[in-house]
Amino acid sequence: xGALDFAFLNWSVISSFVAKGFIFSVQLTIIAMLGGIAWGTxxxxxxxxxxxxxxxxxxxxxxxxxxxxLVMVILWFFLLIPLLIGRSIGAELSAIxxxxxxxxxxxxxxxxxxxxxxxxxxxxxGYAVGMTYxxxxxxxxLPQAFRNMLPVLLTQTIILFQDTSLxxxxxxxxxxxxxxxxxxxxxxxxxxxxxxxxxxxxxxFSLSMLVRKLQKKxxxxx
Numbered sequence: 001x002g003a004l005d006f007a008f009l010n011w012s013v014i015s016s017f018v019a020k021g022f023i024f025s026v027q028l029t030i031i032a033m034l035g036g037i038a039w040g041t042x043x044x045x046x047x048x049x050x051x052x053x054x055x056x057x058x059x060x061x062x063x064x065x066x067x068x069x070l071v072m073v074i075l076w077f078f079l080l081i082p083l084l085i086g087r088s089i090g091a092e093l094s095a096i097x098x099x100x101x102x103x104x105x106x107x108x109x110x111x112x113x114x115x116x117x118x119x120x121x122x123x124x125x126g127y128a129v130g131m132t133y134x135x136x137x138x139x140x141x142l143p144q145a146f147r148n149m150l151p152v153l154l155t156q157t158i159i160l161f162q163d164t165s166l167x168x169x170x171x172x173x174x175x176x177x178x179x180x181x182x183x184x185x186x187x188x189x190x191x192x193x194x195x196x197x198x199x200x201x202x203x204x205f206s207l208s209m210l211v212r213k214l215q216k217k218x219x220x221x222x
Contacts (some may be wrong), residue, residue, distance in 0.1 A: 008105065036101075155211055
């Protein structure tokens with residue numbers, strides 16, 4: 001292969017390949033973030049409940065997910081679930097479910113730290129005015145925990161966006177796949193992969209700067 005030649009690439013054609021993959025990557029990130037935070041919060045509450053029948057399954061789930069590479073979980077789910085249910089669920093749906101379940105383990109630890117950062121005095125005050133455990137968590141603890149952990153939650157979401165490139169392992173059409181297809185069509189894989197790297201960097205770095213500004217603003221509010 002000769003020297004790099006970016007001028008050879010037709011950017012309007014490349015954008016047509018990339019746009020579809022970019023949309024799916026964003027959709028996957030948003031759905032997995034919302035689902036992961038919801039399930040992760042439930043796991044965090046289970047681990048903090050003090051009841052062994054809730055603590056142990058939640059701890060086992062979190063530790064298992066955090067100990068296995070994401071790409072292996074993606075492959076296991078994509079290959080094994082069809083064998084169990086007797087039909088394929090498709091690469092895109094498989095990726096959405098896998099990412100949601102996997103990221104929940106990481107969001108769970110973030111939420112658990114956020115919940116523990118709230119003063120116990122506020123919890124006792126909630127109990128003193130007649131609140132139940134659920135009411136205290138919903139009305140007093142969780143709103144503060146979300147605010148305290150918002151920058152960390154968003155940082156984990158940026159990592160989640162980067163990890164969406166792993167869906168190539170099951171053939172899902174994400175942002176990186178779009179660049180791969182474009183590179184094959186132009187017979188310029190090196191150039192398109194370099195452009196993909198630059199785009200990932202610009203997106204993630206820009207989002208990181210926004211998270212940093214948000215973190216400073218939250219610190220001022222405190």
